[in-house]
Amino acid sequence: MVGTSAVIESMGSAVNGKEVADVRFDPTAVVPELVPAVVKSEVDAAVNGGGQEQKREIVLGRNIHTSSFSVTEPDADDDSTGDKEAYMASVLARYRKTLTDRTKYHLGYPYNLDFDYGALTQLQHFSINNLGDPFIESNYGVHSRQFEVGVLDWFARLWDIEKDEYWGYITNCGTEGNLHGILVGREVFPEGILYASKESHYSIFKAARMYRMECEKVGTLLTGEIDCADFKVKLLANKDKPAIINVNIGTTVKGAVDDLDLVIKTLEDCGFSHDRFYIHCDGALFGLMMPFVKRAPKVTFKKPIGSVSVSGHKFVGCPMPCGVQLTRLEHINALSSNVEYLASRDATIMGSRNGHAPLFLWYTLNRKGYKGFQKEVQKCLRNAHYLKDRLIGAGISAMLNELSSTVVFERPKDEEFVRKWQLACERNMAHVVVMPSVTVDKLDNFLDELVEARSIWYKDEDVKPPCLASDIGSKNCCCPQH
Numbered sequence: 001m002v003g004t005s006a007v008i009e010s011m012g013s014a015v016n017g018k019e020v021a022d023v024r025f026d027p028t029a030v031v032p033e034l035v036p037a038v039v040k041s042e043v044d045a046a047v048n049g050g051g052q053e054q055k056r057e058i059v060l061g062r063n064i065h066t067s068s069f070s071v072t073e074p075d076a077d078d079d080s081t082g083d084k085e086a087y088m089a090s091v092l093a094r095y096r097k098t099l100t101d102r103t104k105y106h107l108g109y110p111y112n113l114d115f116d117y118g119a120l121t122q123l124q125h126f127s128i129n130n131l132g133d134p135f136i137e138s139n140y141g142v143h144s145r146q147f148e149v150g151v152l153d154w155f156a157r158l159w160d161i162e163k164d165e166y167w168g169y170i171t172n173c174g175t176e177g178n179l180h181g182i183l184v185g186r187e188v189f190p191e192g193i194l195y196a197s198k199e200s201h202y203s204i205f206k207a208a209r210m211y212r213m214e215c216e217k218v219g220t221l222l223t224g225e226i227d228c229a230d231f232k233v234k235l236l237a238n239k240d241k242p243a244i245i246n247v248n249i250g251t252t253v254k255g256a257v258d259d260l261d262l263v264i265k266t267l268e269d270c271g272f273s274h275d276r277f278y279i280h281c282d283g284a285l286f287g288l289m290m291p292f293v294k295r296a297p298k299v300t301f302k303k304p305i306g307s308v309s310v311s312g313h314k315f316v317g318c319p320m321p322c323g324v325q326l327t328r329l330e331h332i333n334a335l336s337s338n339v340e341y342l343a344s345r346d347a348t349i350m351g352s353r354n355g356h357a358p359l360f361l362w363y364t365l366n367r368k369g370y371k372g373f374q375k376e377v378q379k380c381l382r383n384a385h386y387l388k389d390r391l392i393g394a395g396i397s398a399m400l401n402e403l404s405s406t407v408v409f410e411r412p413k414d415e416e417f418v419r420k421w422q423l424a425c426e427r428n429m430a431h432v433v434v435m436p437s438v439t440v441d442k443l444d445n446f447l448d449e450l451v452e453a454r455s456i457w458y459k460d461e462d463v464k465p466p467c468l469a470s471d472i473g474s475k476n477c478c479c480p481q482h
């Protein structure tokens with residue numbers, strides 16, 4: 001197969017090489033893993049020492065995030081089970097404490113950390129795997145397709161598509177949904193050009209590389225939305241080729257929602273009939289919030305869109321990453337082939353698929369329902385406004401897009417502060433994504449600390465806060481100049 005080795009190569013180097021990862025991945029979307037010095041020296045020792053024992057430490061070091069875990073392995077000859085059990089229990093107990101602590105000070109990622117899946121612990125003993133297609137059983141009986149399809153039906157209703165007209169599956173994450181959506185677009189239009197705003201998630205550009213697609217990056221407005229004037233120029237320059245468009249339902253950094261209707265109108269104005277374009281909606285975060293915001297434009301299959309994806313661990317909240325991808329059944333026929341070994345249709349990106357994830361999603365959808373989500377969305381938007389108003393009130397540059405709970409503000413001067421609150425930063429910006437687990441108390445704590453820290457950072461006349469005019473517009477900027 002042409003291109004396969006290149007794909008594997010580039011993925012491999014992105015995983016193994018730090019520098020490569022920095023270049024390939026959009027830093028806007030990834031906060032560099034902040035590995036404490038102690039762990040780094042462990043890694044060095046392990047890399048240089050090479051032995052099996054030490055290699056295991058790398059894994060521990062990467063997961064633990066704190067120097068207090070530089071515990072050495074118990075003696076390999078020591079087979080007293082009691083010691084080993086005690087050792088493992090203590091490692092786990094300390095790990096749990098770290099997690100509790102890191103959860104308490106988490107503000108930068110759009111993850112809802114507030115959930116209770118106690119009722120599902122009884123299922124942890126099963127190797128649940130939904131390998132292959134959700135709608136066609138494989139020969140492996142320990143699966144959760146009943147739950148998966150129930151969840152998919154719920155999303156189909158949310159996005160207005162009939163049961164017998166959609167196809168979809170529960171993915172490993174929003175990224176897999178994007179990889180799938182762009183792939184479906186490419187299979188429908190093998191010659192199509194991919195258009196995506198430059199503030200799109202890095203997974204979109206990864207898809208372009210993996211599938212060796214021609215890709216046009218479209219400019220954005222200050223809000224972070226796609227600039228349809230620029231989109232038009234790029235479309236008109238490529239009128240001979242079909243268009244595959246990624247539309248952002250909430251960008252990663254600014255939480256900007258692309259104007260889907262204007263994107264469609266721009267396509268039509270440029271002479272692209274509905275059979276000459278494919279739209280994938282990346283709704284990783286807001287895909288599940290927008291439907292519950294009254295004045296928000298609707299994401300619906302009643303419009304000429306091809307697919308929508310969303311992350312399951314973001315707004316819903318889930319112990320493991322997962323997502324949902326929905327497309328039109330008619331498109332899947334372009335992409336699938338029969339794999340006899342599975343006795344199943346092969347239309348998913350992954351083969352084996354996490355069978356626990358559908359249970360978690362099913363559980364929360366049932367518990368909260370539309371009403372519950374609506375309440376949470378309203379709370380998030382209210383709290384986001386509270387945060388923004390207090391930032392501005394304290395003379396700190398800040399912006400909040402209308403449909404968003406992502407508050408963009410002045411990047412804190414001190415990396416220690418950024419690390420403590422796990423803020424995602426880009427250029428002079430940082431952001432807080434207000435999720436259901438972010439309470440007013442937590443925001444107050446954060447604000448008090450920020451205001452106090454700033455009074456120290458900027459106590460000298462000649463040290464000034466950064467200017468954010470080019471990032472969020474001069475009307476949102478509170479720097480000395482604006």
Ligand SMILES: *Cc1c(COP(=O)(O)O)cnc(C)c1O
Pocket residue numbers: 172173174175176178201203248250251252282283284285311312321322323
């Ligand atoms: C988080 C995010 C993704 C990727 O989702 P994962 O579940 O992290 O893979 C894609 N697009 C946007 C806009 C996101 O915010």
